[in-house]
Amino acid sequence: MELATKVKSIFATKEGWSTEPVERLSYYSYFAGQNMIYTLFNSCVTTFLLFLGINPIKSAAVIFAVKVWDAVNDTLFGVVFDSIKFKSSKKYLPWLRVSTVLIPLATILTFIIPNGTSETFKLAWFAIAYILWDTAYTLCDVPIFGILTSMSQSIDERNSIQSYKSIATYAGVGITSTVTTVLISEKVGMGYGMITIIISIAAFLLMTPASFKLKERFHAESEKSFSIKSMLLYLVKNKYLLIYYVGLFFYSALNIGNAFTLYVSYYLFHSTLFSLVVGAVGTVPQLLIALWLPKLMRKFDKMKVNRVCLLLYVILSVITWAVGYGNIVVYIILFTIRSVPLAVVALEMFMFTPDCAEYGRFKSGTEAKGITFAVQTFMAKLTGSISGALGMLILGLESVGWKVVEVTSFQELEVLDVTQTPHALNMLWLIFMLIPAIGGLLAYICWLFYDLKDKDVQVMIDCNTGKITREEAMSRLSKKYDIEK
DSSP states (O other): OHHHHHHHHHHOOOTTOOOOHHHHHHHHHHHHHHHHHHHHHHHHHHHHHHHTTOOHHHHHHHHHHHHHHHHHHHHHHHHHHHHOOOTTOOSSHHHHHHHHHHHHHHHHHHTOOOTTSOHHHHHHHHHHHHHHHHHHHHHHHHHHHHHHHHHOOOHHHHHHHHHHHHHHHHHHHHHHHHHHHHHHSTTTOOOHHHHHHHHHHHHHHHHTTHHHHOOOOOOOSOOOOOOHHHHHHHHHHOHHHHHHHHHHHHHHHTOTTGGGHHHHHHHTSSOTTHHHHHHHHHHHHHHHHHHHHHHHHHHSOHHHHHHHHHHHHHHHHHHHHHHOSSOHHHHHHHHHHHHHHHHHHHHHTTTHHHHHHHHHHHHHSOOOHHHHHHHHHHHHHHHHHHHHHHHHHHHHSTTTOOOOOOOSSHHHHHHHTOOOOHHHHHHHHIIIIIHHHHHHHHHHHHHTTOOOOHHHHHHHHHHHTTSSOHHHHHHHSSSOTTOOO
């Protein structure tokens, strides 16, 4: 009964909220589709490159090189986004409509690199396709997160929407993980090209409704066009944006295990399908937490909750690494317990960016949501690529001794009977479990300095939208936040 009530609350419109149920549903649907693409790209691209038979160090080098363009296009889009004014007066929706088409196409292009060609040809194809995908993804990430600030002026509504959309996010991740794992496994043997086409079409259908159902209700009274110099000055002055994303960089960049989930399942637990068992076991608590989290955040500041859960995740990860992968039952138990605090951290991960945007506007008087969310997009893509590249860099070291062969699926890998040395397998386990824990610990240390409180953000929102005067807002804040009256 309680679960049914929670599910019903997802579609209920509370007093003081601005959005409609169908609007929120399309927002959730968009994230299901977007994360199908994101999961396919970031979880499978490492496996795909290893299947191509490319030297892991060369693959890592290309990924890092592409990030040079990533740094440029995210910066430019932040400036362009805050500068361009569409005739429709819409700020976010035009970008969503374009990116909804381009992202699936760029994703398919990335995963249809033909086998049997030279290593140089494969690397060049991947670099070009990756740049196109990266650019297309930039066009969607800033608008879909930023539009929430235009849909609602209530922090409770924003937090609830972001929490519940995480259920759709998990659904997208789960669908992609399940479909790709089964089809690429040694039991089926389908190649990544056909898998990508299937996933991309489904993602496109899920993402499309948002372009027509989401509404931009609230707009800043005045917005400023940014130069690169003024953008950098804005970022330097937004203390909490910098603190949060420095911590997120460590957490995500060292979260290198996700890119190797299929290899861990195949080599350490003797079946790629094992990842589905573990994923299913871990998904149940994650879904329950997604339903329960909005209530928790009404009682406790979300950063305090985030820090506690992050520390638990680090401790449990170290314990799991120390115990090892020899006992499957023990591993499943530890993984399930570890998934609980990890779910909270993951659900809250991008809830802080809108808060930082409101703080930035309250402090500077300048509307710069495009730049604020461009930082989020850039960090997500940068750390996603670093995590995969770093793992491949480690496996590519001569001292590790990882064997690379050209195949199209795990079925071919099984037929070839490719084995790895005990030392190589131990390094794979270290990549999968211990290095992410180190990243979590570094993030925890950074976030000890993040003290922007939820209740103060609501005061800033009320001031930014003209509901209260600046003088009244300053008197209501729990601290000064280095803001001049």
